[in-house]
Amino acid sequence: MKRNAKVLALMALMALMAAGTASAATEAGTSITNIASAAFDIVNPDGTTKKGDPVTSNPVTTTVKAVPNFTITPNDGAPAGPTQDSPDSTLDKTARPGDTVSFPYVVTNVGNTPLVVQLDPRIASPNVDRTDTNVLGVGGSTTVIEYSYINTSGQKVILTDTNGDGLVELPVLASGASLNITQTYVIPTTATNGQFYGANPVGTAQYDSTPNPTGTGNTYTEQVNTPGTSTQLVDNDNFNRTTVERTDAVVLGPLNDPDGNGTPTTPVYTNDQGYSVTPAADDSQSTSPTVVPTTVTFQNTLQNAGNRPDVFELSTDLSQFPAGTTVTYTLPDGTALADADGDGNAETPVIQPGANFTFEVVIKYPDGTTATQVAGTDTATVTATSSNDPTKNNPTKNSVTVIVNSADFGNPTPGNPNDPNPGTVGTPPSGQPGNPSTPVTPPTTCDANATTPKAAVPVQIVNLGSVSDYYNPTGTATITLANGGTRTVAVTYYTDAALTTPLADTAADTETANPDTGLIVSGGSITLYAAVVIPCDAANGPSITLNQTVTPGSGGTPLTDTNDKITVGTAGNLVLGKFVEGGTGGTTYGTSPYVINAPTSTMAAPTVPVAFGTGEGPKVAPLGTINYAIIGKNFYNTEVRNVILTDELDLKLVNFVGATCAVYSASNTVVDAKTCTVTNTNGILTTTGMTLASGEYIRMDVAVTVK
Structure with missing residues (x-):
């Protein structure tokens, strides 16, 4: 079957352009001029020949037709048409909400005439062809697509709409020329984990059907059609895809221990009021003021456990505290944290992923708060909430324990008269014995009514409560006798080491004949001397143990001290x-x-x-x-x-x-x-x-x- 020569020539040109070989198609607008010539021999009369003068025909001129074409690469994975879910490997990324993602593309002029490629930056354009709900722009997103390239001076140039048609234009591309461009967009901050976002660089082009081969004076106003058709040429198979990796999380705990598990173990620290605050490994910390507090400050540390910057809102449940108690939040230097959104809760500054932030929780009691109102333990539950995702929050507990009817009773600690037994009431520090007396020699006369000799040990009572209180000490001593038997006698308390002034019954104690300390102010103490009369038949050695009890006048739990022993010296004949x-x-x-x-x-x-x-x-x-x-x-x-x-x-x-x-x-x-x-x-x-x-x-x- 015969084919039209013009059709065959056009097909050959298109194949050449599509192949992108080194032998580029002839530039459109080029004039091809052809002149025919003839050579001949002249026959001489004698039958010989000689060359005749060459002759030429008239010139014939043909102008090369413009066949515009371009490509955008890389392509997505579906040769039959654009596909959003099978991108080229270079067009498949992961990102966080709020991240900017960029994808590289190459735009190449594979036609035989200069042209201007146009890209559609409108994320809701029908040409995008994206069908799922994560198309950029769907649902009110304000995210925009930006196209740019790097010029010969190394500067970034953002493509703009130069002719007002809603599309952005590349610089003029000569035949065979390429330009590396970058498509950029921002993942919406509302994106959820596992969502897909993507966009498709939709390219069309314009050219001059009667171009100047030199490239000057051309006007790019004509639509580029698919070669051999009247349909506009659209390169629309370049989908990229971004998978959202979103982690919004926060942990909040005691000072320097945001996850509250005791790792690291935060040592006891002193707060702004001078109270000792003890962090624990159960996501809590506590303090025990020795007076009725007016303000108590805790330091808490939170950590942005998410994968993107976040701001955390702080709130505190004060339901266990007296009505009118308030809370404020400050930096450790006292600078107040602001309530930027005006909802009544302060917010942190922007916290980067993995970073810690320490702040102070300042609890202020209402004026006139009494000891009765704060007696016991009140717990303030502090919560940090993610601004990225308000469903993500984490609490921690700060507790204030005020003990109204409490005391310490035991052996005075050298150098610290207000702390009989640090750590445990009535028991000496680890590794230390109780207070022994100076050895006392039994008398030589056995008198049932004897009042001497006496052996004594010092004991101390400290009011650890928040109000004044009085205390009734009592005690017994079981004496080991020289014959192996025992005898139980009462302990008598004196206010002086010489044992001349026995403890009296004061007006503070409503019961008669019941010796007491009198009122001791909060934080105050008294040292007494617990004495026992030594009988003549007492065995020598540390044989007498004092079993002592102190009962608070306010009705608190009695305190005991059982570690004091009286030493009996050797005596007899x-x-x-x-x-x-x-x-x-x-x-x-x-x-x-x-x-x-x-x-x-x-x-x-x-x-x-x-x-x-x-x-x-x-x-x-x-x-x-x-x-x-x-x-x-x-x-x-x-x-x-x-x-x-x-x-x-x-x-x-x-x-x-x-x-x-x-x-x-x-x-x-x-x-x-x-x-x-x-x-x-x-x-x-x-x-x-x-x-x-x-x-x-x-x-x-x-x-x-x-x-």
């Missing part, structure tokens, strides 16, 4: 007495209270059942028997050791018959566990070395006959 059976002398040996009673004959089962005495015994004939009893008794308030009794016989006068020994308890019963023997060395009798508990005694019985 080891008394030795020798008795003869039937003796006419006294039946005791020693002086009060160290008196040994003479044994009875039944104790050692002597052959003659008569009493023993310290004086002269009955007359004994030769070969008659004399019985002696030697007793060493422990009158100390502690044990004595290695007690040995010795008796030297006069062998010129008597003959040794036998000797025994035994250890007896204070109640005159043999202590079977303590075995005692007597050794005779040439008339010198010695007992085994024995340990005697307080009140025990060792007895050696000796029998001799008169020579």
Whole structure:
């Protein structure tokens, strides 16, 4: 089948332009002039030939037709037409709400004539062809699309609408020329996580159908059509796509611990009022003023846990505080945070992603607040709310504890008279014992009505409440006795170390005969001396523990202190007495209270059942028997050791018959566990070395006959 030569030539031109080869199509407007020529030989008469003079035809001129065409690359992934969800890899990005995103494109003139490419910056243009709800501009977005390029001087040039048709124009592109452009738009701040946003550079072009090949004097007013058709040429397959990655979040906690988990552990700090504030790992911090507070300040730290800058609104729930309590927010230097939107809640400055912001929460009580109104613990819940997404917020707790009827009772701390026991009431600091007394020696006379000697330890009562209060101290002491028993006595309290002024019953205490401290102001203290009368039979050593209780007059919980011990010194005598059976002398040996009673004959089962005495015994004939009893008794308030009794016989006068020994308890019963023997060395009798508990005694019985 024959084809028209003109059609074939046009098809060849279009193929050449579309291929973009190095052999560019002839520039439109170029004149092609053709002159025909002829050469010939002339025949001579003799039959030879010679060259004739060449001849030329008239010139024929043809002007090259303009065939405009352009492309925009890269293209999206659907050759059949534009697609919003299959962009080229260079046209697929992620961004945050509010971010500016840019996509590079190349505009190339693949025609044979200069032209001006126009781009549609109108995000709601029908040519965009985007069908989902995330098209830029849909739903009232004010986001705009900007096109720009970099000129030969390295400056950014923003494309503008130069002819008023709503489209922006590129500079004139010569045949085969390209220009790198950038499409830019801003993701709406209202975009949600996972949404898609995108735009399609929609290109059309204008040209001069009768161009000047030199490029001067051309007017670009004619629409570029798809080659071979009357339809406007539109490059509309260059969709880009942005996936929104939005994270709006905030954490708020104690000072320097925004997530409130105790990492890092914030140490106790002192607030503007001088109160100690203790952060905890449970997203809270607390303080305990020792007076009725008027203002309490906390420092809190928040963190922008989102992925874009944010402003956080601060609010505080004061429902647990007295009516009329107010809250303000300041920087740590005291500068107030402003309420920019006028809703009654202050806002932070703009906080960058991951950044921390520390501020002060200033709680002010109404004038005239009383101790009763603030008694106990009031918690202020502070909340930070994201301005990017008001559904994102985080609370933390600041607590104020005011103790009205509270005190501390225990051992005074050296160097800090207002703190008996830092940390725990009634218990000494870790690793420290209670206050021991100076060792007191028991008296030598056992008197049930004795008032001396006394042992005492200092104790301290501190009013940690917010109002004045009085306190009733009482105590008992269980005394370990030298014989192993116990006796419980009362503790008496004195106001002086010399123990001359006992604590009295003051007017503050409505009960009679009930000694009390009198009123102690908030934060005040009193040091008392807890004294116990030491009985004569008290065992030595740290044997007396004071069990003390202090009851606040306001009815608060009683406080106890059980770590004080009274030290009893060593006192007494080891008394030795020798008795003869039937003796006419006294039946005791020693002086009060160290008196040994003479044994009875039944104790050692002597052959003659008569009493023993310290004086002269009955007359004994030769070969008659004399019985002696030697007793060493422990009158100390502690044990004595290695007690040995010795008796030297006069062998010129008597003959040794036998000797025994035994250890007896204070109640005159043999202590079977303590075995005692007597050794005779040439008339010198010695007992085994024995340990005697307080009140025990060792007895050696000796029998001799008169020579």
